[in-house]
Amino acid sequence: MEYISERITIDEKICNGKPTIRGSRITVQTLLEFLSAGDTIEDILKQYPSIELEDIQASLKFAATLLGKSYSIKPVA
Template identity: 50%
Template sequence: MKLIERITIDPHICHGKPCIRHLRYPVENILELLSAGMSVDEIVADYEDLEKEDILAVFAYATQLTQIKKIQIVAP
């Protein structure tokens, strides 16, 4: 399984936000924990369902989001 495949979007889980492996761990929450200073090992220790590869998948997903080539404004 590729890392990015660990990130799933399901309208029935967390209101369709990107999550880790269909679990109720939104990508944004993991990024908040990391930006607050938690290490990958600390997150994995605190959340038994998560694996180190899940956190690496969050990084891969965030990287893809920053690689947008163009943002187009749509008029309301």
């Protein structure tokens, strides 16, 4: 298991290695998809009582950090 932050972990045995909240089966992707669909933080916290506001904030920070990196597109044969 790898700790990305104190709230986000990656374990190849959980959710196919996707980043999850504190080793749970709630993925960062799931939280971001709810937010992008228009759900409020309060809605998400009601749907997932095991997570906290700081988990959602950590997910947003994680996504922002990933997008802050440089990427290049290379053709694949």
